[in-house]
Amino acid sequence: MIEVNRNGEVWVFAEQEDGQLSEVPLELLGKARELAETLGVAVAAVLLGEGVSALADELFRYGADKVYVAEDKRLGHYQAAGYRKVICDLIEQYKPQVMLYGATAIGRDLAPTVASAAKCGLTADCTDLQIGDHKPAGSDVTHKNLMLQIRPAFGGNIIATIVNFDRWPQMATVREGVMAMPDPDAARKGEVVSVEADLDGVALPLTLIEHQRRAKRVNLKAARIIVAGGAGVGTSGTWPTAWAARSPARGRRWTWVSWTTITRWARPARRCARRCTSPAASAARSSTERAWKTRPRSWRSTLTRTRRSSAWPITESSGTSAR
């Protein structure tokens, strides 16, 4: 935990894998710029790994003023212990006021580990970040210019705004695709700060035996429209043609998810079996029964449902109203 430091920078954890930057840190740099400009401070990225210093230029292009680079053989394969040590040392030394992580497999592993070691707060999966003031209930002190960390909770039933006014840095994770990707500026340059990774005495207990990465076949995140369907829509042959016919001469502007993917999503067999055998989920069983009973519906009730479905765009916008 560090003291409140109003001159501290806004940091983004620049996640990379096998020398390739992920997209989230670039998206986060856009948001970080916005926060930093409101606060009047600089944006910095924290880049850890083996042989990664060349990636700094890309971070500058997307909005970083500074990149802290720590290179070490022991940072090649991500392990929480090593990354935590380097980041905590950096936080102690440079005292940033904000640090953002992508809510990826690595980010969701690393951020809580750093938060625990640094004894500072962390808000998961924020959908928006703003700068604002906070006055605790029953206190006269107003904390100015805090990062308001906005996120849905309770299964999306509420939107909570979280602040951390005394134990800094203020840290948050953000899911991929939530923040808009900024336009890169090829002319932007910045300062590279090389940091020594002090990893002596840090145990890195995991041994990587084998790993496999799936290449992304469908970029769902970038798709403006996603068409999905269940078993009732027919066969893999008829389904897409039906759609294409409905929007003549508009070309193929939607993302096609393969039929096999859909059938895999649509098959609930395993989940049902589990829910029914577990006493803890006995409530879930009744919900299955109810769904089954309501299936034969009259035309009238189908009409009602159609009316409700006209509210879908509204539902969606209030679900993400914080954005």
Add this chain to the structure above:
Amino acid sequence: MAIRCVVCVKQVPDTKRITGEAMKDDGTVNRSALPAIFNPEDLNALEAALEIRDRVGGSVTVVTMGPPAACEVLRQSMFLGADRAVLITDRRAAASDTLATSYILSRAVEKVGADVVLCGRQAIDGDTAQVGPQLAEKLSLPLVTYVEELIDVSADRLRLRRNVGNGWEIVDCPVPCLLTVMETANTPRPPSVRRMMKYKKARAAGEIAKEQPDTDPAAAEKALAAKGLLIEAWGLDDMEADLTWCGRDGSPTKVHRIQSVVLAGGEYREFPPTDEGLTELVAELIDDHTIG
């Protein structure tokens, strides 16, 4: 050698089956509108612990933090095969965020003694997935998140497959360690009828006082303990927890504002079920950029 497993579980409101308003007027969560259930992925963590016990022997202890009503998940754990259950309950632990919760749990795990600590990947109410990693850091244990498969289990080493979003990794991890388990890792076993009959009467001290206010709590506790049905209930003092890191004071994150998401219907339009009607509907959706 046997492996002592400790599983951290949570009783959560069933956020998928919400009835009524999620929030009360004063901004707190309306728990009565939400049925309480065993957090689904914690069941997978418990199953993984039971699998480890089946393969190399040892014990499974289940720990939960919450009000005495949270004993329900501990009883369910006993039905499924847990050897011991511990409830951490203390008013001073209320309003803990993930950092304070992980600190309190770390004290409990240290008191129980563990070789492998297992947590569900995340709870369905907060969806933060933070307590597992934070607990590992507090206990200085190697951390393996998103475990999908226990490939090989021996007394001093686990071989695990973990999900890394765009693929998987197989890692070797020494024991002791902490794992967070995904829903896809296994299928929780059904409860044993014999164990259900036995442990359905298990109670923690706080529950006895509430359910049978007339009886002498000390005597009732003694009677339950003699039958092995007393669920241990620990307060913060029992675990020698440092109060500065617990509850509201130990939580750096504070709630600034909470808004209830209200899903309201808007206007609707009807189209005649003819070809023209459908064309009109599609044209309007395209104009609206809902499709196309």
